[in-house]
Amino acid sequence: MEEQVKEQLIAITGSAYAKTSTAQLLAYSYDATANFQALPDIVLSPSSIEEVQEIVRVCSAHRIPIVSRGSGTNLAAGTTPTSGGVVILFNRMNQILELDEENLTITVQPGVITQEINERVAERGLFYPPDPSSMSISTIGGNVSENSGGLRGLKYGVTRDYVKSLTVVLPSGELLETGGKLAKDVAGYDLTSLFVGSEGTLGIIVEITLGLLPAPITKKTLVVFYDKLERAAETVSSIIAAKIVPATLEFMDQGTITAVEEFMQIGLPTNCEAMLLIEQDGDPEVVERDMEFVHTLCMKQGAISTQLAQTKEEADRLSVARRVALSALARKRPTTILEDATVPRSEIAKMVKAIQEIAVKHNLLICTFGHAGDGNLHPTILTDTRDEEEMARVEMAFADIFDYAISLGGTITGEHGVGEMKAPYLEWKIGKAGIATMKGIKQAIDPLNIMNPGKIFAKSTKKRVVVHNE
Amino acid sequence: MEEQVKEQLIAITGSAYAKTSTAQLLAYSYDATANFQALPDIVLSPSSIEEVQEIVRVCSAHRIPIVSRGSGTNLAAGTTPTSGGVVILFNRMNQILELDEENLTITVQPGVITQEINERVAERGLFYPPDPSSMSISTIGGNVSENSGGLRGLKYGVTRDYVKSLTVVLPSGELLETGGKLAKDVAGYDLTSLFVGSEGTLGIIVEITLGLLPAPITKKTLVVFYDKLERAAETVSSIIAAKIVPATLEFMDQGTITAVEEFMQIGLPTNCEAMLLIEQDGDPEVVERDMEFVHTLCMKQGAISTQLAQTKEEADRLSVARRVALSALARKRPTTILEDATVPRSEIAKMVKAIQEIAVKHNLLICTFGHAGDGNLHPTILTDTRDEEEMARVEMAFADIFDYAISLGGTITGEHGVGEMKAPYLEWKIGKAGIATMKGIKQAIDPLNIMNPGKIFAKSTKKRVVVHNE
Numbered sequence: 001m002e003e004q005v006k007e008q009l010i011a012i013t014g015s016a017y018a019k020t021s022t023a024q025l026l027a028y029s030y031d032a033t034a035n036f037q038a039l040p041d042i043v044l045s046p047s048s049i050e051e052v053q054e055i056v057r058v059c060s061a062h063r064i065p066i067v068s069r070g071s072g073t074n075l076a077a078g079t080t081p082t083s084g085g086v087v088i089l090f091n092r093m094n095q096i097l098e099l100d101e102e103n104l105t106i107t108v109q110p111g112v113i114t115q116e117i118n119e120r121v122a123e124r125g126l127f128y129p130p131d132p133s134s135m136s137i138s139t140i141g142g143n144v145s146e147n148s149g150g151l152r153g154l155k156y157g158v159t160r161d162y163v164k165s166l167t168v169v170l171p172s173g174e175l176l177e178t179g180g181k182l183a184k185d186v187a188g189y190d191l192t193s194l195f196v197g198s199e200g201t202l203g204i205i206v207e208i209t210l211g212l213l214p215a216p217i218t219k220k221t222l223v224v225f226y227d228k229l230e231r232a233a234e235t236v237s238s239i240i241a242a243k244i245v246p247a248t249l250e251f252m253d254q255g256t257i258t259a260v261e262e263f264m265q266i267g268l269p270t271n272c273e274a275m276l277l278i279e280q281d282g283d284p285e286v287v288e289r290d291m292e293f294v295h296t297l298c299m300k301q302g303a304i305s306t307q308l309a310q311t312k313e314e315a316d317r318l319s320v321a322r323r324v325a326l327s328a329l330a331r332k333r334p335t336t337i338l339e340d341a342t343v344p345r346s347e348i349a350k351m352v353k354a355i356q357e358i359a360v361k362h363n364l365l366i367c368t369f370g371h372a373g374d375g376n377l378h379p380t381i382l383t384d385t386r387d388e389e390e391m392a393r394v395e396m397a398f399a400d401i402f403d404y405a406i407s408l409g410g411t412i413t414g415e416h417g418v419g420e421m422k423a424p425y426l427e428w429k430i431g432k433a434g435i436a437t438m439k440g441i442k443q444a445i446d447p448l449n450i451m452n453p454g455k456i457f458a459k460s461t462k463k464r465v466v467v468h469n470e
Numbered sequence: 471m472e473e474q475v476k477e478q479l480i481a482i483t484g485s486a487y488a489k490t491s492t493a494q495l496l497a498y499s500y501d502a503t504a505n506f507q508a509l510p511d512i513v514l515s516p517s518s519i520e521e522v523q524e525i526v527r528v529c530s531a532h533r534i535p536i537v538s539r540g541s542g543t544n545l546a547a548g549t550t551p552t553s554g555g556v557v558i559l560f561n562r563m564n565q566i567l568e569l570d571e572e573n574l575t576i577t578v579q580p581g582v583i584t585q586e587i588n589e590r591v592a593e594r595g596l597f598y599p600p601d602p603s604s605m606s607i608s609t610i611g612g613n614v615s616e617n618s619g620g621l622r623g624l625k626y627g628v629t630r631d632y633v634k635s636l637t638v639v640l641p642s643g644e645l646l647e648t649g650g651k652l653a654k655d656v657a658g659y660d661l662t663s664l665f666v667g668s669e670g671t672l673g674i675i676v677e678i679t680l681g682l683l684p685a686p687i688t689k690k691t692l693v694v695f696y697d698k699l700e701r702a703a704e705t706v707s708s709i710i711a712a713k714i715v716p717a718t719l720e721f722m723d724q725g726t727i728t729a730v731e732e733f734m735q736i737g738l739p740t741n742c743e744a745m746l747l748i749e750q751d752g753d754p755e756v757v758e759r760d761m762e763f764v765h766t767l768c769m770k771q772g773a774i775s776t777q778l779a780q781t782k783e784e785a786d787r788l789s790v791a792r793r794v795a796l797s798a799l800a801r802k803r804p805t806t807i808l809e810d811a812t813v814p815r816s817e818i819a820k821m822v823k824a825i826q827e828i829a830v831k832h833n834l835l836i837c838t839f840g841h842a843g844d845g846n847l848h849p850t851i852l853t854d855t856r857d858e859e860e861m862a863r864v865e866m867a868f869a870d871i872f873d874y875a876i877s878l879g880g881t882i883t884g885e886h887g888v889g890e891m892k893a894p895y896l897e898w899k900i901g902k903a904g905i906a907t908m909k910g911i912k913q914a915i916d917p918l919n920i921m922n923p924g925k926i927f928a929k930s931t932k933k934r935v936v937v938h939n940e
Contacts, residue, residue, distance in 0.1 A: 102707050102816040125713055149654045158654055160663075161631070176903040181814040183844030184619045184628055184884035186667050187892075187899045188926055189908045193630075193663035197656050214713030237572050243595055243684035285755040344651040346572040374653030414654035422657075429657045433646040437915060438659045444910030456658055 001041035001084060005062050009042055009086065012054045017092065019043035028069065028087045029080065033421055034335045035385050036077035040067065040087040047092040049167065049175070049206045056204065057173035059086055065453050068200040070110070070142030073134040075338055076419030078146065078199050082454030088204065090141050096120055097207070103181045105164055107209045110141025114148075117210070127215040129156035132415070133326070141205055147197030149415030154373030155247045156213075158415065160196040167207035168195055171446040181209060194441070199417050200452035202445045216281035219247065220291045221315035224298045225272040225305045229253070232274035233349030235301040236372045239278075240345065242297065244290050248279035249373030250322050253352060256329060256367040256380075260321050263328035268321060269305060276372065277322045279315075325369045326380070333365065333382035339398065341405035342376040342414030351408060355379045358400045362393040376414035396465075402428060403464060423458035435461075471511035471554060475532050479512055479556065482524045487562065489513035498539065498557045499550065504805045505855045506547035506890055510537065510557040517562040519637065519645070519676045526674065527643035529556055535923050538670040540580070540612030543604040545808055546889030548616065548669050552924030558674065560611050566590055567677070573651045575634055577679045580611025584618075587680070597685040599626035602885070603796070611675055617667030619885030624843030625717045626683075628885065630666040637677035638665055641916040651679060664911070669887050670922035672915045686751035689717065690761045691785035694768045695742040695775045699723070702744035703819030705771040706842045709748075710815065712767065714760050718749035719843030720792050723822060726799060726837040726850075730791045733798035738791060739775060746842065747792045749785075795839045796850070803835065803852035809868065811875035812846040812884030821878060825849045828870045832863040846884035866935075872898060873934060893928035905931075 010018040019025065020042050030037040041064075046052045059066050065085030072079055081087060090111030098107040099120060106121060106128070114135040117128050131150035132138060138148070144166070149158045165179035179185055179192040195202055226232040236249060252260070252275045261268040268275070276298070280290045291308065298306055309315035330336040343351045352368055355377070359366035370377035379401055383394050402412045402425050412418075412425045427435050439457060442449075480488040489495065490512050500507040511534075516522045529536050535555030542549055551557060560581030568577040571594060576587060584605040587598050601620035602608060608618070614636070619628045635649035649655060649662040665672055696702040706719060722730070722745040731738040738745070746768070750760045761778065768776055779785035800806040813821045822838055825847070829836035840847035849871055853864050872882045872895050882888070882895045897905050909927060912919075 100814075100816070101711060103814045104710065147656045147660075149656075153653050160660065170903060170907070174903045176907060177901065178904070180879050180881060182812055182879075182881055182884070183623050183815070184812050184841075184846045185881040186617045186619075186883050186885055186887050187881045188888055188896055188904065189911055190617075190630065190660075190663045190667055191900075191904065191907060193660045194911075197660055214715060240574060241571060245684060283753065283756045283759075286753045289753075342652055342654050344570075344573045345653070346570070371654075376654045409650050409652075411650060411652055411655045411657045413656050414652070415656055417656050418658055426658055430661075431647065433640060433644045434648070434658065434661065437640070437646060437661060440914030441659055441664075441911055444914040445907060 001064060005058065005064065006042055008058050009044060009055060012051050013044050013046050017045040031072040031074040031077065031079040033075055033077040033080065033419070034337055036080045036420055038081045039084065040081040041084045043087045043089060045089045045092045049169065052088065052169045052204055052206050053173045053175065055086065055088065056169050056171065059450050060171055060173060060448060063448050063450060065450055066204070067452050068141065068145065068204050070139030071137050073138045073142065074146065074419060075416040076413065077421040078417045078419030078455055080420065082420060090139060093206065099124065100181065104212045105181045105209050106212060107207065108140055109207060110139060110205055112140050114138055114140050114143055121212055122215060125215050126212040128162065128210060128212055130159045130162060140208060144196055144205055144208055145198065145200050146417045149371070149376060151248045151250060151371060153371055153376065154249055155245045160193055162211045163192055163196050163208060164211050165209035166192055166195050166205055168203040168205055170203045171448060171451055176203065199419065199455050201442060201455055202451060218284045218287050219279055219281040219315070220287050221309040221318050222278045222291060222295060223307045223318045224276045224278065224303045225269050226274045226302065227272055227304050228302070229273040229352055230349050231302045232276055235276060235298055236348060237346060238297055238301060239294055242293065244294060246278050246294065246373060247281040248277060249371070250277040251372035252322060252325055252369040253367060256325050256369045259328040259332060259367060260324055263331060264324060266321065272304065275321065277319055322369070329367055329380050329382060334384045334386070337381045337383060337394065339379045339381070339401060340376060340414045340416045341379065341401050341410060341412060343405050343408045343410035345373065345375045347408040347410065348372055348375055348377070351377060351405060354404045355401060358397050362397040364393055364397050366397065375410065399462060399465065418456045420454055423456055424460065424462040426456065426458065427461040428464060471534060475528065475534065476512055478528050479514060479525060482521050483514050483516050487515040487517070501542040501544040501547065501549040503545055503547040503550070503889070503891055504807055506550045508551045509554065510551040511554045513557040513559060515559045515562045519639065522558065522639045522674055522676050523643045523645065525556065525558065526639050526641065529920050530641060530643060530918060533918050533920060535920055536674070537922050538611065538615065538674050540609030541607050543608045543612065544616065544889060545886040546883065547891040548887045548889030548925055550890065552890060560609060563676065569594065570651065574682045575651045575679050576682060577677065578610055579677060580609060580675050582610050584608055584610050584613055591682055592685060595685050596682040598632065598680060598682055600629045600632060610678060614666055614675055614678055615668065615670050616887045619841070619846060621718045621720060621841060623841055623846065624719055625715045630663055632681045633662055633666050633678065634681050635679035636662055636665050636675055638673040638675055640673045641918060641921055646673065669889065669925050671912060671926055672921060688754045688757050689749055689751040689785070690757050691779040691788050692748045692761060692765060693777045693788045694746045694748065694773045695739050696744045696772065697742055697774050698772070699743040699822060700819050701772045702746055705746060705768055706818060707816060708767055708771060709764055712763065714764060716748050716764065716843060717751040718747060719841070720747040721842035722792060722795055722839040723837060726795050726839045729798040729802060729837060730794055733801060734794060736791065742774065745791070747789055792839070799837050799850050799852060804854045804856070807851045807853060807864065809849045809851070809871060810846060810884045810886045811849065811871050811880060811882060813875050813878045813880035815843065815845045817878040817880065818842055818845055818847070821847060821875060821880070824874045825871060828867050832867040834863055834867050836867065845880065869932060869935065888926045890924055893926055894930065894932040896926065896928065897931040898934060
């Protein structure tokens with residue numbers, strides 16, 4: 001980046017809010033994804049929409065790449081620079097602007113931490129359902145850009161289902177306002193849904209209005225262990241077949257159970273092939289009835305042990321195993337790579353089995369946990385990026401996992417995004433026509449390709465070694 | 471259209487499924503919108519995706535416009551031809567392909583009547599919530615293309631919220647498959663949501679997978695009358711403020727009440743300024759508690775009369791007034807023009823008042839009913855298209871209504887679509903940047919502009935006489 005351009009950019013935010021030293025830039029050269037890193041030229045913290053517009057206009061004039069970044073918890077290298085340029089932070093645009101109880105909406109700046117939104121609306125008896133595991137540190141701007149999921153996806157959907165309106169700085173610097181505080185709006189194409197999950201590749205989201213729900217009155221938590229994986233999967237299907245949609249329906253495999261037990265020593269049965277964490281929320285009578293029904297059903301499906309929490313403290317204690325899963329696994333090897341291949345709910349048992357076989361085939365340690373209710377699994381490869389030979393096997397294992405997920409009607413990413421990491425696999429899911437359509441949209445909105453370049457679209461698609469034809 | 475091209479098209483479906491006589495073409499020259507009409511050159515009923523692809527390839531080669539048409543219930547001139555070309559009907563692609571109870575999805579062809587989907591899933595204890603008033607005759611393909619709403623929007627959302635996956639024939643003739651039977655999928659841009667509500671302007675939807683819910687166990691119905699409009703509006707706000715989200719929360723103004731009473735003689739109090747129809751569904755205890763609370767609240771808000779149905783028959787009798795509203799109004803003048811300006815829920819009273827003032831200002835008969843819970847109103851102008859002077863006043867009244875709705879944070883169309891009719895007003899809602907972004911997308915996907923040309927995008931934007939700055 002030319003010095004003169006850098007000066008222009010610094011003048012917009014003031015030098016107190018511009019980072020340019022190598023030490024500072026290093027901190028924004030990577031995100032939570034292993035093995036992806038590149039330095040930006042400058043990191044800016046604008047304080048207003050107008051400052052964002054000015055930055056974008058300078059970048060547009062000089063064709064400088066812009067990466068919008070929240071807290072950098074991305075797991076698909078979606079927020080790492082690929083070719084220098086500007087990283088925009090939203091740490092100064094972190095205000096809750098309005099809580100509108102009559103229309104059940106909250107309007108926020110992108111830098112607000114998602115957990116803060118939860119807490120603010122809870123004070124008023126309201127509820128913002130999307131709960132990505134990172135929510136205590138991730139920003140709502142990041143959640144919206146990635147269409148984050150979470151543990152409540154089955155019953156409550158994902159971030160996109162709650163975004164009512166966006167203000168976006170387009171690559172030209174112009175402002176676009178989409179949607180509104182409206183339950184119904186069909187005035188042209190759904191630009192709101194298009195920008196949600198677009199991973200910063202179409203524009204910069206600078207204001208967000210989210211829909212809210214009345215908070216559920218109560219919640220109950222049940223933990224169930226199975227000696228056979230299939231029985232856990234059958235339980236998931238039977239619950240849905242019984243027309244019950246739990247708020248949470250989480251899964252951990254034997255490797256994960258064992259890792260958690262080694263980490264915490266809380267008495268988990270490490271001889272079990274599967275654990276389910278099941279929660280229902282809502283009106284007390286309904287929660288009581290649903291959970292009793294589910295409990296009976298789990299026993300019928302051959303659960304070897306169940307624990308139903310009677311208090312909130314007990315519920316927290318029971319769900320801790322699932323919450324620490326990733327930390328427990330991360331202790332075992334230097335590098336943890338968390339995947340999120342997702343399949344239709346009916347195919348979970350097949351997918352988990354296949355992952356176990358793929359681990360054996362490539363001689364890798366893969367443990368799986370995730371959101372069984374919505375088919376969103378997190379096969380987690382425990383590895384070491386310094387071992388090139390092993391990393392080659394990791395790559396092959398991913399390819400096998402994606403390929404098999406797609407053959408089951410699934411997708412390469414349920415909630416983490418495509419980023420730079422999964423870009424070479426996107427065509428496997430959406431086909432040539434899908435890639436061409438998405439590239440057409442990208443080109444129409446960002447003709448200079450300055451918005452988070454190198455993400456979603458890869459230079460080349462990975463060769464598919466085995467193509468399933470199921 | 472050249473004879474030779476016509477022959478090519480007829481060869482695709484066979485002459486039994488091609489309509490070319492003027493009498494036949496006339497039937498497809500208009501839809502449910504008053505005052506818009508133009509003849510197509512040919513009407514085709516393909517029997518398969520492949521036939522649709524062949525038709526599109528011929529049209530693409532010769533730059534022939536294609537209008538996809540379900541049952542023609544569109545209210546914004548979205549399915550009238552604008553410049554000849556082909557109308558594609560889906561009366562031979564009308565099969566339910568699969569009901570997947572494990573994944574709670576149903577896969578259908580576009581020509582299936584929406585009511586048929588409701589009935590099929592109800593047999594299995596399942597529920598497809600979107601319920602546009604036209605559902606007993608409209609097709610699901612039309613509903614998806616228009617992102618249809620209905621009476622249950624407040625609690626259950628609209629068509630887009632239930633579309634999981636689409637198969638689309640692109641303007642090139644290529645097939646695009648979006649989404650899947652997945653609760654979570656972030657593999658690139660949300661093409662599913664983009665095609666939903668795109669009014670046939672981006673491609674032809676040939677297969678649809680919809681998400682389903684477990685059917686609610688029970689439902690209760692309450693009808694309430696108010697002598698003052700404001701009290702009805704306050705009731706709507708108070709219900710939401712009390713954290714209750716009813717399944718239905720419908721509104722009728724005095725003009726509509728009177729028209730229905732003249733039509734049916736069912737004893738409606740015609741001296742009332744407003745009627746609310748409130749329904750809750752779900753588990754019996756919750757429905758009972760919610761409806762008791764709502765009933766008490768209505769009385770507190772000054773309702774002058776309430777009726778709570780105890781049986782399904784009684785509920786049907788109570789809701790008949792709302793269901794016949796449009797028919798009752800349509801009897802009064804030769805032409806009925808149904809609008810669907812939509813505002814945030816909190817602004818309903820202001821909007822209804824403004825509509826009444828606009829009616830007086832332009833000396834028109836406008837009655838309003840609609841979905842109060844989601845702010846989606848249907849100001850209905852009773853007029854006569856043969857009276858040019860009056861039609862000019864109708865146009866001015868619409869402009870005033872749209873302008874005021876937008877000033878309240880609303881939109882020009884909540885559930886009917888933009889079509890040809892509202893295209894000149896779209897920029898008022900989405901601004902120049904919105905129009906440019908949408909046109910860019912249209913151009914990228916349909917560069918020859920053969921997909922339902924003349925819809926959504928107008929040659930010129932209507933001049934805004936009064937611009938509110940609230």
